[in-house]
Amino acid sequence: MSKVVIIMWKPDRSSTQTLYHQIADEIERRISYGEYPPGSLLPSERKLAEQLGVNRSTVILAYEELRALGIIESRTGSGTRVCKNKWEATPKHTPNWHRYVEGGQFLPNLFYLRRIREALQKDGMIDFASGELSAQLSPGQEISTLMKENPFTEYLGYDNPQGFTPLREELVSYLSRYRQIKTTDSSILITSGSQQSLYLITQCLLAPGDAVAIEDPSYCYSLPMFQSAGLRLFRLPVSPEGIDPEDIRSLYKKNRIKMIFLNPTFQNPTGICLNPARRTQLLNVASELGLPIVEDDPFSLTSYDGDPPAPLKSHDQLGSVLYIGSFSKIAASGLRVGWMVAPHSVVERLADARQQMDFGLSVVPQKIAAQFLHSNFFLPHLEQLRMRLLYRRDLLVEALQTELPDLVTFTLPQGGLHLWCKIVPEINDNQLFEEALRRGVVVAPGSVYGSDSGYIRFTFARPKEAEITLGVAKFASALRAVLS
Ligand SMILES: Cc1ncc(COP(=O)(O)O)c(C=O)c1O
Structure with a gap:
């Protein structure tokens, strides 16, 4: 039986590069230096995750990346190995896409916006984060x-x-x-x-x-x-x-x-x-x-x-x-x-x-x-839109006042789709965001808009009208959980 290679290295958690990219890069580097020769057996995903102190899903992503590049291959029963073909006399090299992906000038979206997009893939989330009109408000x-x-x-x-x-x-x-x-x-x-x-x-x-x-x-x-x-x-x-x-x-x-x-x-x-x-x-x-x-x-x-x-x-x-x-x-x-x-x-x-x-x-x-x-159609649509937006704003405000009377403050907007809400006690934005997600509510933390922590933007145009009160109740429970 072949010996499993030993990976004596730890990813850098303070780096801006994602953990899985760091792991994929490091393994690729060691393979190209000849440290892990063609055919060598890599640790299982679970073992490597334990060794590196990361989630198994992070190692899965790193291995997927290396497989896509044709650097390693996985077979049921014989584990994950360094590819033999890749390093033959006339190798066919797959471009290293993640280097290209990171090399362009156009920066990726902010962390919270990517997290919001990901969360909204799940059915049944109440969406206070997307700054747009719901289907009911569109003509x-x-x-x-x-x-x-x-x-x-x-x-x-x-x-x-x-x-x-x-x-x-x-x-x-x-x-x-x-x-x-x-x-x-x-x-x-x-x-x-x-x-x-x-x-x-x-x-x-x-x-x-x-x-x-x-x-x-x-x-x-x-x-x-x-x-x-x-x-x-x-x-x-x-x-x-x-x-x-x-x-x-x-x-x-x-x-x-x-x-x-x-x-x-x-x-x-x-x-x-x-x-x-x-x-x-x-x-x-x-x-x-x-x-x-x-x-x-x-x-x-x-x-x-x-x-x-x-x-x-x-x-x-x-x-x-x-x-x-x-x-x-x-x-x-x-x-x-x-x-x-x-x-x-x-x-x-x-x-x-x-x-x-x-x-x-x-x-x-x-x-x-x-x-x-x-x-x-245009003018009646506008009039209807304004009326429905005002109704939604009031629903949101009433729910916030009922659920969180002393914990939030805001100024009443006279137009637009958003309510900018300050959370009175000091709060950890990320914990609140994640706690709200766990309860099925997506909100936009103020830091997305460059503000200090402790602000939330609620968009009342995007959820269904019937979801607004329930969404605030869930958000309030998330806030109370974070505060306690
Ligand atoms: C102030 C402001 N400008 C521009 C945009 C971009 O909107 P769109 O490209 O859909 O017109 C938005 C979207 O939320 C916005 O809030």
Whole structure:
């Protein structure tokens, strides 16, 4: 019987590399140095897990990786061995995919976002974490009626990368009617959600090393895309009135910031609106310093009283504001229709980048969006959406007040999909997150948005209405368990 190789080594738990990658790398290295020759028998998964002090599932992943690379093979009855073929005279080498996967410039998603995605694969979880509308709040019925009434006849070739002209024309009236923004179709770029506008701006208008200001907390912290682009991030604290424009002046002096990213209306995650006086002051400071502002405005039309503050863009005399809108939070995130209103030179530059990236968004969702905006369904849908969101917000608030009267505080949002909740006693975020998961509830910890520990973002648009009260009861039981 062959002897099992001995692995005298321990993974480094403080390393940023995952444990299973470390194990796979180490075994591969030792095999290539000849320490474990072809045919040698490796320890069983259970034995190796014991030796290394890790879970068996971690060793299973490491072995899977090495098997996929053709470095080891496992046979029932004869265990896991170093492959013979791989090291013959004319070996066929499988590329080492995990080196490639780790080598790219685009950083992986944040730990909690990956954990949330994984948790939501399980049936029956109550989802307070996904920042989108539930099926009940989306206009599925209306869109399907429109599609039946208007068969698709458009030519399905590569379209203008700037976006489908009928949608851009529709957006000109939409922006004027609902957001007091006067523009033309040549100043609009259609993107795959607002997310792509943010991506294009970070990639095409900024360079590695550039400093930018973002709100604190901010949705932007949930996007490693800013770090992937090599940008240096500076914080603008959000108070109940929004950010303080004077902070921009000092950031500019100290750090030469080049751009400001804001979500001034029903901000994600806090739900706060930048107050009108500060909006004026902000535009003045930005124009004095010649600084562009990215106004990310996906939530304004969810305003529960139907009267959101006017966007910065509607007062932008100098063309300093790049305005981003989206269909995601008012209709359907899966259509992936977003838009940017910007000076023509910017639109042209970004449309050129779109052509290189993906030749522009598919015409199909663009046509659906154009029809929906044009139809008599749009306004009643918005009114219904606002009413249902307000109802859900109140359900959530009532449940939190009943279940956790002294343990949480929050400010009531007047629009948007989120409630930003502070847990009063000091708490370990990770324990609370995992304890809630065990009880079937998924929440987004505040650290995802760059905040200190002890905050939770509850999205009340995503779970079913009937799940909200139950979800809070389960969350409350998780919180009590952590505190005790
Ligand atoms: C403030 C903000 N901006 C942009 C996005 C991206 O949305 P989408 O790409 O679906 O339009 C989100 C999504 O949650 C958001 O909250």
